[in-house]
Amino acid sequence: xxxxxxxxxxxxxxxxxxxxxxxxxxxxxxxxxxxxxxxxxxxxxxxxxxxxxxxxxxxxxxxxxxxxxxxxxxxxxxxxxxxxxxxxxxxxxxxxxxxxxxxxxxxxxxxxxxxxxx
Amino acid sequence: xxxxxxxxxxxxxxxxxxxxxxxxxxxxxxxxxxxxxxxxxxxxxxxxxxxxxxxxxxxxxxxxxxxxxxxxxxxxxxxxxxxxxxxxxxxxxxxxxxxxxxxxxxxxxxxx
Numbered sequence: 001x002x003x004x005x006x007x008x009x010x011x012x013x014x015x016x017x018x019x020x021x022x023x024x025x026x027x028x029x030x031x032x033x034x035x036x037x038x039x040x041x042x043x044x045x046x047x048x049x050x051x052x053x054x055x056x057x058x059x060x061x062x063x064x065x066x067x068x069x070x071x072x073x074x075x076x077x078x079x080x081x082x083x084x085x086x087x088x089x090x091x092x093x094x095x096x097x098x099x100x101x102x103x104x105x106x107x108x109x110x111x112x113x114x115x116x117x118x
Numbered sequence: 119x120x121x122x123x124x125x126x127x128x129x130x131x132x133x134x135x136x137x138x139x140x141x142x143x144x145x146x147x148x149x150x151x152x153x154x155x156x157x158x159x160x161x162x163x164x165x166x167x168x169x170x171x172x173x174x175x176x177x178x179x180x181x182x183x184x185x186x187x188x189x190x191x192x193x194x195x196x197x198x199x200x201x202x203x204x205x206x207x208x209x210x211x212x213x214x215x216x217x218x219x220x221x222x223x224x225x226x227x228x229x230x
Contacts (some may be wrong), residue, residue, distance in 0.1 A: 042207060042222040090161050105211060106152060109161030
């Protein structure tokens with residue numbers, strides 16, 4: 001069971017280039033997420049999706065785009081890469097479970113893509 | 119405005135002793151809280167969680183305590199082991215949001 005798979009693991013881009021970070025999960029989870037983690041900081045949500053065809057912005061969406069055409073895949077697109085987008089990017093997925101009236105959604109993370117923009 | 123805060127960037131404890139990691143939140147709508155553990159070059163992994171209807175949840179060496187009036191939760195690890203050395207993230211979610219808000223993490227070092 002692969003869980004959440006991210007490709008590539010490392011990438012160096014030049015300023016102004018574009019690229020797509022790939023994410024796929026095999027757990028049939030409805031929810032998928034993209035985060036970035038800057039050094040010494042926590043995870044900042046870029047975009048998330050509650051199901052195929054539905055996406056929404058997180059805390060830091062500027063400079064990124066996403067699509068969710070299937071349950072399994074949630075690619076993140078960087079257009080016109082900038083040095084401020086140098087970071088480690090994590091993709092995650094979860095299913096929605098109710099615990100009493102609360103929603104329990106432990107997320108399963110990929111191992112990240114380390115992206116440098118020079 | 120950071121809604122989930124982990125005020126201690128790092129913590130160092132001796133093997134066998136207790137590790138206590140703290141987390142504060144400001145949004146009273148949060149009703150589910152999670153702790154994740156992260157090793158270098160890996161993604162975070164889910165460790166333990168607690169619903170707002172409880173004040174304590176235990177799983178082996180790991181216990182999470184929730185104090186809703188103080189908007190504070192803590193993770194206790196007893197006894198601490200060198201393999202527990204990692205970054206620990208606190209996260210919080212609300213019933214209607216399909217997402218969690220993360221703290222900045224606490225790096226735990228357990229010395230042999």
